Amino acid sequence: EAGVAQSPRYKIIEKRQSVAFWCNPISGHATLYWYQQILGQGPKLLIQFQNNGVVDDSQLPKDRFSAERLKGVDSTLKIQPAKLEDSAVYLCASSLAGGRNIQYFGAGTRLSVL
Amino acid sequence: SQQGEEDPQALSIQEGENATMNCSYKTSINNLQWYRQNSGRGLVHLILIRSNEREKHSGRLRVTLDTSKKSSSLLITASRAADTASYFCATDVRQGGKLIFGQGTELSVKP
Secondary structure, eight states: OOOOEEEOSEEEEOTTOOEEEEEEOOTTOOEEEEEEEOTTSOOEEEEEEETTEEEEOTTSOTTTEEEEOGGGSOEEEEESSOOGGGOEEEEEEEEOSSTTOOOEEOOOEEEEEO | OOOOEEEOSEEEEETTSOEEEEEEOSSOOSEEEEEEEOTTSOEEEEEEEETTOSEEEETTEEEEEETTTTEEEEEEOSOOGGGOEEEEEEEEOSTTSOEEEOOOEEEEEEO
C-alpha cells in the first residue's frame, strides 16, 4: 500500500513570495489533514477535509493560507504572501472516515522563508 | 492551543534501558494516541488507547491512561538505538475530529 505522498520535500523562498504544496493521500482515505510543525513543537492542524468538504479550518490563517481538495483526492496548500514565521514543516496526513482516527503522515515539506 | 504537555522534553538513555514518557492533557478525550517521528520524517502511529481503557501493550510498548488525572505514559522497554526519535502524544477529543498533539519528547538511545 502506497503511503501519503508530498511534494516538494524542500522549498526556500523570500518573504512576500507565494508557495504551494501538494499532497496525495492513501487511496480510499476520505479524510485529509494539513499540519504545520514549527521546529521543536508538535504538529498543529491547519485544515481538515472530509472528501472535498472542509470540516475544520479554525486555525488556518485565512488572510494568507488557502487549501483545496478538488475531487476529494489530491490536495494543495498555498501561502500567499509568505512571512518569516511561516518557516516550518508542512505535513499532510490522511485517515479512513470514522473509525479510530489513526492518521498516516507524509514525509512533509520543509519551508524556509528568508 | 496545545492540549497535551509532555514530560520530559528530552531523555537520553543507554541501549537496553527502559524509557518512560509522560503526557498530560486538559479536556475529556475519545482516545489518546502516541506517534513517533524520526528526524526529517513524518509521524508514524504507534499505539492507541481508548478513554475506557487503562493499559495497552504492543510489542515493547506499554501505554497507560488515567482519565481522572488526565494523563498518559508511554514505556519503551529494552530500548534500542533505532528507538531514537521524537515521541508525541495526541488526543482525539471527538470521534472523527482533529488530533491535538503535545510538544513531544526527544529520546536519544546511545549504543
